[in-house]
Amino acid sequence: MTRIVSPTILVKGTAGLGNRMLAAMTASLFATVTNRRLMFDWRDPIFTGKSGVAPDLFTELFTSPLCEPLPATIEADSVAPALWQGRLNETLAVVGRDHDPLFYKKYGSFRKLAASLKQVHYPEQLLVFWSWREVLRPLRKHLIQQDSRYRNMSNRDVLREAANRFVVPCDAVRSYVDQFVAENFKQNMLGVHIRATDLQAPVEKLLKTAVDVVRRNQCDGVFCATDNGEVEDRARRLLPNVVTLPKELPKTAIPLHYDPDCQSRVERARQALSDILLLSKCQHLVYASRSSFGYVASLYASETQRTIDVDQYNLKIRAKQYLQSWTY
16 A cells, blocks of 8 residues: 655546546646646556456556556545545546446536646645546646746647657557558558547548548548448548558447457557557548547647548537536
8 A cells, every 4th residue: 555645646547548648638737737746547447358457557658757656555644626535546437426326427526526727726635637528728827827838829739748748658659650650651641530439420521521631632541540340441442542550349339448358458558549649640630529539649740730620610519628628
């Protein structure tokens, strides 16, 4: 058992890798303005799989100058929010549903399960934080007070900087991605992300947009990241020189990170991170921002990458994302 003695933020995991990466970027910025260290507890069932053993997944995949290794068990004398006291080693799903069986559907419940970004002076030793979307808006005023250059930066630019400073993919994954690019990518590549399992992306719109981008920009090839075998086959028929990361897709319409037949959830997470980085290596990117995956890929891309979010003018999705961005 490890008792936390220095000011720390414990980041709980939820949902898929793209969501967790956005939470890690936000938590890293929160840590800089509160002068705290970080621990990432992603030991929830999504990444335990059949083995029942939960790895320290963040440090398996990333490096960060702010991150402390995750101990086997965690204790702290003072915790915020207080309902985490004595329950620091439990998952967000368990604690959240004990608090409110419908907490995932009630935005107001989130504030009771995560330290607020609206304040930075906490007397508690340990803060618990989690999110699954970009929630920077309450934090911006503190970032600007710390560094005035944030005043003229968009939320996207702030997250891009946080990604490259604090959520750095490990050497092994970066080396694998570089080798894959060298062996499979052509000079002018389009990346397209199509999530087509539980969170239905506008598949037809994404494919039509990808065809248009290829035609207008004379793309030599396409990297397709998807969780659906039928969508992958359609992309190969419609688009030129399609390459995909070799991976086993689930037999039913469930997210890759929930696949009950997956033998190694850690390897599945490495594949997801590789997909994100490969999308970031393309000169053009087409995605739907209702899924965080493509948006996170754009944060790791060079500033010359041309991106098209097919949800950009979807008012319902934009309104939902804006309201979520203020949740914390």
